[in-house]
Amino acid sequence: MLFPEIIHHGATQGVTGSCHQLFADADHSFLVDCGLFQGSDVSSGNEAAAAQSAVLFSLNTIKALIVTHVHADHIGRIPQLLAAGFSGPILCSEPSAHLMPLVLEDAFRHQFGRTQKDVDQYLELIAKRTIALPFNTWFDLVSLPELTCRMRLQRDGHVLGSAYVECDMVYHLENRQRRVVFSGDLGAPHTPILPSPQSPERADVLILESTYGDRLHEDRTTRQLRLEQAIDSALEDNGTILIPAFSLGRTQELLYEIEDILHRKALADKDFLAGRAGQPDESVNWPQLPIILDSPLASRITKVYQQFDDIWDSEASARTDSGRTPLTFSQLITIDSHDQHLRTVNYLSSTGRPAIVIAGHGMCAGGRVVNYLKAMLGDSRHNVIFVGYQAKGTPGAALQAHGASGGYVELDKERYVVRAAVTTLGGYSAHADQQGLVDFVTGMEHWPSEIRLVHGEASAKKALSEVLRRKYSLAKREGKVVIAGK
Missing domain, CATH: 3.60.15.10 (Ribonuclease Z/Hydroxyacylglutathione hydrolase-like)
Structure with a gap:
């Protein structure tokens, strides 16, 4: 040989x-x-x-x-x-x-x-x-x-x-x-x-x-703009935006891009108050919008990302050098315990307060995202945004295929009617x-x-x-x- x-x-x-x-x-x-x-x-x-x-x-x-x-x-x-x-x-x-x-x-x-x-x-x-x-x-x-x-x-x-x-x-x-x-x-x-x-x-x-x-892949240079547009549209319903995401990689990218969206929205509001811009979007109180990370594993992994900020790329390093914290911004709320998780699901499903929730599992086949889906899919105020591939046979794939037409999805062997909006964004592979x-x-x-x-x-x-x-x-x-x- x-x-x-x-x-x-x-x-x-x-x-x-x-x-x-x-x-x-x-x-x-x-x-x-x-x-x-x-x-x-x-x-x-x-x-x-x-x-x-x-x-x-x-x-x-x-x-x-x-x-x-x-x-x-x-x-x-x-x-x-x-x-x-x-x-x-x-x-x-x-x-x-x-x-x-x-x-x-x-x-x-x-x-x-x-x-x-x-x-x-x-x-x-x-x-x-x-x-x-x-x-x-x-x-x-x-x-x-x-x-x-x-x-x-x-x-x-x-x-x-x-x-x-x-x-x-x-x-x-x-x-x-x-x-x-x-x-x-x-x-x-x-x-x-x-x-x-x-x-x-x-x-x-x-x-x-x-x-x-x-x-x-779809154009990756414009994906943050597409995410922002999807969030803007979804928040008009005054409900929860639910983003299923895997704990390693996808979650940290989402936090990074959402922080930048919030940063630019805050700058736009300041410009408006200073009389230098047109009418801002008043339908959402952006500085008070909660961004909820409901995945203990994703939270721990995000901390490791922060520990190794010395190997981030030049754009991410520039943000941290300017005093920003792309993965730990002030509006980010992390949910750790199971009791906290259940209280958050109940609160968001029963109130009209807008929020963005990132929860695992990315294909909706398990994890905390399932409880959100069970509580929210039947309410048209809520929106599900997919940013990752959904494998054939998973609940995520079923939502993509049938959600827009008002179908149903099976979760833990029970059927749930889908009235929430379902959106899929490309460019996140x-x-x-x-x-x-x-x-x-x-x-x-x-x-x-x-x-x-x-x-x-x-x-x-x-x-x-x-x-x-x-x-x-x-x-x-x-x-x-x-x-x-x-």
Whole structure:
């Protein structure tokens, strides 16, 4: 066998379960991510259903687990990996080292229903195994006379702490070296807070995600304006605007953009009072409008975002330098306890006071957002705004499909008539689209001689492979594009 060799243990026939094993030689291998299979990747049989929670591969040669970021489809099988006997270190970025215990604690409690003592012991084990690495810094994995192997993490703009992985292997006896790059989940340009991803200098082999390999996103530069317009319209009903959102990434982007909307509304009011502007919108008292974050996990993750404001992009840094606090503004109210949550739901559903609520779960398949939906869907004063993809079969997808026509949605096995308005805003995907994925490849000085497409539906991988092959042909470059697992 000619090394390096790569075996895929997930994300080959769907968009979840990311897990890839890089063999530097026969005795030294490294795992890149170990994520859960979720949604249709399990129910439709795309991957063996048993693999959703099991680790079905040998651990004999695995020396370390490298984590690209802390979404469940990239780290959700870590408990099973440890239970199977993995005893090596867990390597990740410094922000991911802070976020991983929060995400795994939440997942561990919900998946397995363990006591707090069990959870604490498990998290202590994770902490002992974790090595936090700075970005753009080489870390030695193997140092032998015949083989040296090192890796480094580079920011990829997907969520806080997310990275693509560069692995360099030098085979001294053969006078040969190879660089393998794992993209992780690549972010899109114009993402709030985080810098846009930059291509590596080169790769011999690139393991590339393809989630949106068959489409282009809506214009991201105008998405905040569209959000503001949707909020303006919804607030005319004097009800609650409910935004289902995932705790990591989407929630922080929403807070960042809502803070800017409130900031500009306040400036407009000041200009009006000074006689320098036209009539402001008097239907809403913007300085008193409550913005409610009802997700304990999202609140904890937001605090980690604040701790790492030194790696925010230039625009976000400029806001903080001017004295603004984009993620902790004065009108933001965080709801922690379950009793507080229930009181808030009852208050907002029974009064006519306008408010904006951000609550998990992003696809309305569980979490606190469900209680808001049960209480508010039947009232036309309220509005639901979706800013993320709703997977087929989820309540969120049903609301998108039938809400506008006054249909119903099933929540906890009961039907709820939908009279509330339902709006969907595009441009909020945290993944690069087809153009972003192609740019990541063509932005390299030395293009990969092999690209393996993972983490995408069959149609997305097929479309992306065709575009990449055409790029190689037009540029007269040598390289093959393959669909992993095909």
